[in-house]
Amino acid sequence: MSERTDGRGDVSEPSSTAEDGRSAGDPLLRVENLQKSYGDETVLRGIDFDLDRRDVEVIIGPSGSGKSTMLRCVNRLTEFQGGTISLDGESVMAMNENELRRRVGMVFQDINLFAHLTALENVTLGLRKVLDMSKGDAEDKAMSQLERVGLAPQAASYPAELSGGQKQRVGIARALAMDPELLLFDEPTSALDPELVGEVLEVMRDLADGGMTMLVVTHEMGFARRAASSLMFLDEGKIVERGPPEQLFDSPERDRTREFLARLTTISEEA
Amino acid sequence: MSGERSTARQALSNAGRQLPAGRSLGLAVGALFWCWLVVRWVAIWLGSKEPFFPATFFEGLATGFRNDGLVMQQTGGALAPVLDFVAGVWFLFSDLAGFVAFGVEYLPELAEGAWLTVVLTVTGILFGLVIAVPLSVARVYGGPVTRGLSLGYIELLRGTPLLAQLFVLYFGLNLSQYFRGFTFGVLPSAAVWVAIVGFTVNSAAYQAEYIRAALESVESGQLTAARAIGLSRTEGIRHVVLPQGLRYAIPGWTNELIYLIKYSSLAAFITVVELFESGRIIASDTFAYLNIYGMLALFYLALVLSATLFMGWVENRVAIPGLGVRDGR
Amino acid sequence: MVLSSASPLVFDPIAAQALPLEWLPPDWQFVVRNWDYLAGGLGVTIVLTATSILLGFLAGFPMGAIEVYGSGPLKRLVSTVGVVLRAIPIVVILVFMFFVAPIPFPSGEFGMWLPGIGSFDIGLSAFAAATVGLGLRSAAYQAQIFRGALQSVSGGQMEAARSVGMSKLQAIRHVIMPQALRRSIPGFQNEFTIVLKDTSVAFAIGLAELLKRSYDLFVESTTAVLEVILFISILYFIMTFVTNRTLDYLGEYYAIPGGEG
Numbered sequence: 048m049s050e051r052t053d054g055r056g057d058v059s060e061p062s063s064t065a066e067d068g069r070s071a072g073d074p075l076l077r078v079e080n081l082q083k084s085y086g087d088e089t090v091l092r093g094i095d096f097d098l099d100r101r102d103v104e105v106i107i108g109p110s111g112s113g114k115s116t117m118l119r120c121v122n123r124l125t126e127f128q129g130g131t132i133s134l135d136g137e138s139v140m141a142m143n144e145n146e147l148r149r150r151v152g153m154v155f156q157d158i159n160l161f162a163h164l165t166a167l168e169n170v171t172l173g174l175r176k177v178l179d180m181s182k183g184d185a186e187d188k189a190m191s192q193l194e195r196v197g198l199a200p201q202a203a204s205y206p207a208e209l210s211g212g213q214k215q216r217v218g219i220a221r222a223l224a225m226d227p228e229l230l231l232f233d234e235p236t237s238a239l240d241p242e243l244v245g246e247v248l249e250v251m252r253d254l255a256d257g258g259m260t261m262l263v264v265t266h267e268m269g270f271a272r273r274a275a276s277s278l279m280f281l282d283e284g285k286i287v288e289r290g291p292p293e294q295l296f297d298s299p300e301r302d303r304t305r306e307f308l309a310r311l312t313t314i315s316e317e318a
Numbered sequence: 319m320s321g322e323r324s325t326a327r328q329a330l331s332n333a334g335r336q337l338p339a340g341r342s343l344g345l346a347v348g349a350l351f352w353c354w355l356v357v358r359w360v361a362i363w364l365g366s367k368e369p370f371f372p373a374t375f376f377e378g379l380a381t382g383f384r385n386d387g388l389v390m391q392q393t394g395g396a397l398a399p400v401l402d403f404v405a406g407v408w409f410l411f412s413d414l415a416g417f418v419a420f421g422v423e424y425l426p427e428l429a430e431g432a433w434l435t436v437v438l439t440v441t442g443i444l445f446g447l448v449i450a451v452p453l454s455v456a457r458v459y460g461g462p463v464t465r466g467l468s469l470g471y472i473e474l475l476r477g478t479p480l481l482a483q484l485f486v487l488y489f490g491l492n493l494s495q496y497f498r499g500f501t502f503g504v505l506p507s508a509a510v511w512v513a514i515v516g517f518t519v520n521s522a523a524y525q526a527e528y529i530r531a532a533l534e535s536v537e538s539g540q541l542t543a544a545r546a547i548g549l550s551r552t553e554g555i556r557h558v559v560l561p562q563g564l565r566y567a568i569p570g571w572t573n574e575l576i577y578l579i580k581y582s583s584l585a586a587f588i589t590v591v592e593l594f595e596s597g598r599i600i601a602s603d604t605f606a607y608l609n610i611y612g613m614l615a616l617f618y619l620a621l622v623l624s625a626t627l628f629m630g631w632v633e634n635r636v637a638i639p640g641l642g643v644r645d646g647r
Numbered sequence: 648m649v650l651s652s653a654s655p656l657v658f659d660p661i662a663a664q665a666l667p668l669e670w671l672p673p674d675w676q677f678v679v680r681n682w683d684y685l686a687g688g689l690g691v692t693i694v695l696t697a698t699s700i701l702l703g704f705l706a707g708f709p710m711g712a713i714e715v716y717g718s719g720p721l722k723r724l725v726s727t728v729g730v731v732l733r734a735i736p737i738v739v740i741l742v743f744m745f746f747v748a749p750i751p752f753p754s755g756e757f758g759m760w761l762p763g764i765g766s767f768d769i770g771l772s773a774f775a776a777a778t779v780g781l782g783l784r785s786a787a788y789q790a791q792i793f794r795g796a797l798q799s800v801s802g803g804q805m806e807a808a809r810s811v812g813m814s815k816l817q818a819i820r821h822v823i824m825p826q827a828l829r830r831s832i833p834g835f836q837n838e839f840t841i842v843l844k845d846t847s848v849a850f851a852i853g854l855a856e857l858l859k860r861s862y863d864l865f866v867e868s869t870t871a872v873l874e875v876i877l878f879i880s881i882l883y884f885i886m887t888f889v890t891n892r893t894l895d896y897l898g899e900y901y902a903i904p905g906g907e908g
């Protein structure tokens with residue numbers, strides 16, 4: 048596993064990673080003072096963090112705390128009002144939207160496979176229409192991505208013919224096929240039946256081990272412990288605490304973090 | 319897929335909002351229209367077809383605007399372009415006043431036609447409902463024979479044009495001979511009866527389809543539960559399934575009402591002087607096609623939008639919390 | 648306004664000899680003998696349905712898209728025009744098109760030929776007015792069908808398409824449209840049969856379609872009224888039936904395996 052970011056959990060000093068002297072250039076993703084509101088309702092109140100290449104950040108937090116909103120700001124599926132987000136040193140606002148989204152893949156909670164296309168076609172569509180690849184090349188590449196998530200045999204199936212876990216793995220393959228530098232996961236397993244969660248997490252773990260940079264909203268604490276380089280607890284639009292997973296699990300600095308994690312573990316043990 | 323007239327509902331249900339005038343203005347205009355229409359009907363019934371407002375006033379207005387406009391156009395000098403523009407506006411006013419004058423003069427006759435349109439629509443839908451309920455119950459819960467008969471009736475009537483059906487009744491079966499004795503004030507001719515029969519028979523088929531779809535959308539567990547508390551099958555259908563199903567069918571009725579308002583115009587071709595035919599008669603007398611068809615369009619628009627608003631109100635009135643009439647289907 | 652060229656009641660001795668008609672009641676013999684005249688009407692009805700549906704599609708599809716993705720005055724205009732067209736009886740629309748519309752429809756006739764029907768003439772001005780009237784009205788309804796279908800494709804599909812880097816247009820073109828078109832098949836099926844049946848209202852402007860020709864016939868031979876109308880009713884029924892089955896088949900053929908349609 049790669050080095051981990053500084054885990055002092057100090058919100059007021061977001062640039063702490065720079066002190067490591069580990070990364071000479073910019074971090075892959077830098078979020079500074081991110082603010083976002085829907086009408087009168089402020090959802091994100093100044094978020095700061097860096098994410099280095101090959102790192103996996105797991106985001107947890109109560110419902111409505113702004114986790115999805117934050118992810119969607121990163122690939123500009125939603126617009127934000129304040130702060131900056133930079134990818135590889137370049138502000139995302141300065142980039143072409145489509146180009147940004149090609150470089151930042153996303154996997155959804157409700158999966159959103161294209162219902163009228165087969166698993167293979169779901170993966171090739173972006174390759175052909177966005178990257179202008181030829182049909183043959185796109186299919187070769189798509190097949191290798193499907194193999195990577197263990198779904199080559201189901202390439203010709205339509206979404207309605209796949210199980211939830213298989214669908215989500217196609218969703219991951221679809222995002223991977225574009226060779227993204229960063230992958231966003233928004234609760235990729237929470238719509239799945241418990242027995243299907245494992246197969247998706249396994250794919251995600253393989254990706255993490257393979258060095259993919261990932262920003263993952265999930266409440267699967269097993270995954271966080273095993274694969275995350277850093278864990279972030281978000282509440283009411285702010286980072287309450289951030290640090291290596293063991294630290295947050297074993298000795299969180301804030302009571303709120305402790306409470307939330309305690310509740311989370313009881314729930315997942317009950318389930 | 320419930321019925322083939324189903325797009326009309328969605329389309330018109332938010333017509334009030336869609337029209338640029340806005341909802342409250344629309345409501346006010348609608349209320350005014352209906353007040354006038356009802357008063358007009360009473361007046362006609364009492365024997366007066368005189369317009370309530372003097373058409374000569376608007377005619378005078380039209381000529382006045384026109385003359386002023388002509389004068390302005392002929393004035394030369396530095397202001398000529400401005401005056402030309404104002405003259406254009408004045409001519410527009412003149413045309414508008416002319417349209418209003420025309421409307422005022424012929425509105426009583428159109429109102430008389432509208433009466434028959436409303437009568438045909440309302441009787442058609444009500445009598446149609448009386449036939450449609452047993453038809454749809456037979457179609458959903460009947461044995462093979464009743465089911466087949468009901469299906470045959472529904473498909474045959476939905477598969478042929480309404481105008482052809484009216485022709486069968488009026489020219490083919492010469493149905494009006496049986497209604498000769500039944501003509502009086504409200505129903506001025508035997509042909510009106512034939513039209514009512516035609517709309518009833520036709521509407522029954524469409525309504526049966528709506529109700530069938532609605533009945534099928536009531537969960538089957540509901541009937542089982544009814545049987546479980548000791549109701550007979552018929553009682554279960556009567557007290558549990560129908561009360562829910564008929565609510566689901568309201569959107570269908572909105573379509574049906576709008577459909578009948580519009581298609582009652584086809585009664586014109588079997589000599590019934592309803593709204594469209596009364597307009598056509600005026601048009602052939604005056605050759606003022608544009609004015610008269612403009613008036614007709616406004617009239618039908620008013621009737622259809624009123625029906626939509628009314629059905630929306632009914633839907634809200636009978637809504638049961640948790641029984642999705644509006645959404646989920 | 649006499650638009651029918653072939654005159655009714657032409658007795659074709661060859662055709663009559665070819666068909667042994669004696670076993671039929673005389674009024675049905677009359678119907679069979681005038682098959683050619685009615686067949687011409689059938690042809691006009693079919694052609695008119697096709698042209699109206701086509702015009703309705705060409706105008707209605709963009710109208711529906713504007714109602715979903717458009718904004719401002721254009722969207723308001725489209726939806727207002729739609730409300731008006733859907734509120735006015737088709738007979739008023741047709742009569743308006745024929746007598747008032749400022750479109751200079753060409754006069755005269757044009758000949759057509761259809762397999763199984765033979766050749767027949769169509770009166771140009773009435774046909775054009777009917778096509779425009781039925782077509783515009785159908786456009787207003789088809790716009791609603793497409794609007795509903797476009798809106799029924801979940802917002803997540805758009806987001807997923809955008810998040811692999813497609814532009815909004817690409818997403819609409821490759822992801823939303825293919826699904827929306829499939830979902831609009833049932834609505835389209837209804838619309839098709841409505842237009843087919845409403846071609847009979849072109850009777851009002853004297854177009855020699857099926858109903859008008861049957862009217863011509865039974866006005867001539869008043870004993871055969873019922874037979875003539877029942878006969879053409881059967882023809883209409885067969886047409887709607889065949890249309891429905893064909894579109895059912897199309898719907899199944901293009902259905903997404905395992906999908907809800």
Ligand SMILES: Nc1ncnc2c1ncn2[C@@H]1O[C@H](COP(=O)(O)OP(=O)(O)OP(=O)(O)O)[C@@H](O)[C@H]1O
Nearest residue numbers: 085088090108109110111112113114115116117234
């Ligand atoms: N499109 C929107 N319009 C208005 N408000 C929104 C919208 N999307 C989200 N919100 C609001 O923003 C807040 C944060 O939402 P967000 O979806 O980011 O929460 P979350 O942390 O992802 O919650 P969950 O765990 O339930 O997914 C919520 O209060 C929500 O109501």
Ligand SMILES: [Mg+2]
Nearest residue numbers: 114115116233
């Ligand atoms: Mg969320």
